Amino acid sequence: MSQTTDLSILLDVPVEVSVQLGSCHLPMREVLNLTTGSIVQLDKVADAPVDLHVNTKLVARGEVVVVENRFGIKITELLTSL
Numbered sequence: 001m002s003q004t005t006d007l008s009i010l011l012d013v014p015v016e017v018s019v020q021l022g023s024c025h026l027p028m029r030e031v032l033n034l035t036t037g038s039i040v041q042l043d044k045v046a047d048a049p050v051d052l053h054v055n056t057k058l059v060a061r062g063e064v065v066v067v068e069n070r071f072g073i074k075i076t077e078l079l080t081s082l
Helices: 028-032
Strands: 017-020 050-054 057-067 070-078
Touching: 050 070
Parallel strands: none
Antiparallel strands: 017 050, 050 057, 057 070
């Protein structure tokens, strides 16, 4: 017996989409010393692609763009192993 799966019921389920610019490791001492104006250096260079996550799963990479005074991401690579 063949059963076709209808995924349309899932299309309106909200998911969290986030973009990661980079990361770093800091000792707690440095974290506690952060103030307004502090700069935290990330592990990526400025022109490196950013990572797009859906519910913490990496699904794509892209470039940061500005759209009407808001940040956005232009997808440059979709990961094939979703």
